[in-house]
Amino acid sequence: MTGQVRTVDGRVAGRRGQETRQKLLDCLREMLSTSPYRDVKVIDVARMAGTSPATFYQYFPDVEGAVLEIAEEMAEDSGGLKELVDGKSWAGKTGFTTSEELVDGFLAFWRKNDAILRVVTLGAAEGDKRFFKIRMKVLNSVAAPLTEAVRNNQGKTDKTVEAPAVAGALVSLLAAAAEHGKAFTSWGVKVKDLKPNLALQVYLGVTGKKPPK
Amino acid sequence: MTGQVRTVDGRVAGRRGQETRQKLLDCLREMLSTSPYRDVKVIDVARMAGTSPATFYQYFPDVEGAVLEIAEEMAEDSGGLKELVDGKSWAGKTGFTTSEELVDGFLAFWRKNDAILRVVTLGAAEGDKRFFKIRMKVLNSVAAPLTEAVRNNQGKTDKTVEAPAVAGALVSLLAAAAEHGKAFTSWGVKVKDLKPNLALQVYLGVTGKKPPK
DNA sequence: ACTTGTCCTGTCATGTCGTCAGCTTACAGC
DNA sequence: GCTGTAAGCTGACGACATGACAGGACAAGT
Incomplete structure (x- = not known):
């Protein structure tokens, strides 16, 4: 239904990419339940996922975009x-x-x-x-x-x-x-x-x- | 009841100071009703009030602190x-x-x-x-x-x-x-x-x- | 080993955050 | 009016977040 998972710049994500993406979502979810929404920063999520902010922006336009993803799930x-x-x-x-x-x-x-x-x-x-x-x-x-x-x-x-x-x-x-x-x-x-x-x-x-x- | 209005560093605010403070609160209130809470920035509030971010921090520890003020009112x-x-x-x-x-x-x-x-x-x-x-x-x-x-x-x-x-x-x-x-x-x-x-x-x-x- | 396409990060320009020293303004006492 | 003192404000700064890009790392097939 959702079609293929794509990066922000249009590439299709492969196995490894999807794993990274999922890890970022999981960490964001964790983050949301421990800090006020206003204080959730991309850099913290990326750090928790053991990756860099740039990677986050490969898969999501911004924090809100990623949140929407979790919400839809x-x-x-x-x-x-x-x-x-x-x-x-x-x-x-x-x-x-x-x-x-x-x-x-x-x-x-x-x-x-x-x-x-x-x-x-x-x-x-x-x-x-x-x-x-x-x-x-x-x-x-x-x-x-x-x-x-x-x-x-x-x-x-x-x-x-x-x-x-x-x-x-x-x-x-x-x-x-x-x-x-x-x-x-x-x-x-x-x-x-x-x-x-x-x-x-x-x-x-x-x-x-x-x-x- | 609330005692005197004070700045963050402990000075008592005078007439002019209180006016500035109030203008900042008013602008913040306005800001809250036009942008998502997450996107309300000190610099925008200060700009709208015709003052500088530093002035904002004279009267409030952060955005949340100012919001609490409005909420208590x-x-x-x-x-x-x-x-x-x-x-x-x-x-x-x-x-x-x-x-x-x-x-x-x-x-x-x-x-x-x-x-x-x-x-x-x-x-x-x-x-x-x-x-x-x-x-x-x-x-x-x-x-x-x-x-x-x-x-x-x-x-x-x-x-x-x-x-x-x-x-x-x-x-x-x-x-x-x-x-x-x-x-x-x-x-x-x-x-x-x-x-x-x-x-x-x-x-x-x-x-x-x-x-x- | 080479090629291809995916995946990740180093780096950079831009902009915000929060602090401070220091300048200006208001005012009380003389 | 003069002066000292406290209030009021800002420019500038270091730290950090954002978002874009180019290029290196990696896996898989040939």
Whole structure:
């Protein structure tokens, strides 16, 4: 799909080149999770990868370009989140389990891609269309199947509910919790209570009913 | 409270100095709303303010230091958000109006301080305690009185509801909507429907009941 | 060993960062 | 008005990041 990997000046990268490129991406990822985005410098990434800045510029136009690469990879990976909702039942106790597993999976994914998602979120907020698109791809991998779930469940009881809006709000809440979990604990939500609380919100949003005890 | 304004090397700033300092802050604020945070350079801010980079470093340790200054100013300003909830009624139609006005006021505040809040949010997500504290101050100016509102209303009908958690979730949702409004429209929520939808969510969260028609 | 095309780096011009000595300006005390 | 002192500002500088290029190193096939 992506075609061949190419250098900035148009050459096709071979085996060795791709390895170097990948190492640079890995080091950048590492860098992003240990330093503020603003302070990530090409020279540091290159040093960590045991190569020179010039090599970095062979494969990427700049730091942002490389970040986009990582972000796109992550967005591909996010497709797996669909399985947390697709084909799951929302009835009774099983439904609440579905909700719990969704919350669990989503938070795990976010934590795993913590650093890159921070940058993507910033870029999207700053109005960069490329980052916005990537962020939407991640959120939609949950929001889309969740919209169906809302339509099939809550829809039965209340026709006035706009399924995409509800699903969007729920996903936004999950993203907020994942990104700023500390805020919730400082509001007195105990760490171990965060997931159950979110699961409850999701269950309520999807079914429009309180969960069975 | 803040004592006297001082330069980095400890001198107290006089009238002219404070003017220069303020002009630098204003230009930085402007800069933040027109360029990506990563690309905001001291030299550009100084140029825009008609002064030299060296002058900038007289008043601020670095860009981040100046940003913190702006952010703290904004956090002070956020105290006014309390009035959107404090002493308001949540009963019947009046209650829904309260909810609408809260949503309106919150979104307006966020839009007004768009650029700086983006940076604060990033800093908080990156684990910087100073930015986290500022972000909490802004969110709490709504979350705190909202917690009381939840306790006084929903609390009556359902003792199991954790008021701070509900208020926190609502504020998080508002922040997400403010920061990533475009995401909601791309989920098919019409621009004019966003505020009513949020108002509905808030009303539901606080009272636990559907609003009167 | 030679050729070919990929891969990497030394080096350079440009520009930013952050600091400092030193010049200019404001002002209080006489 | 004169002078001393502190505030205010900048030119200049060393250190470092950026981005481009030419050319050397390397692997693979002949």
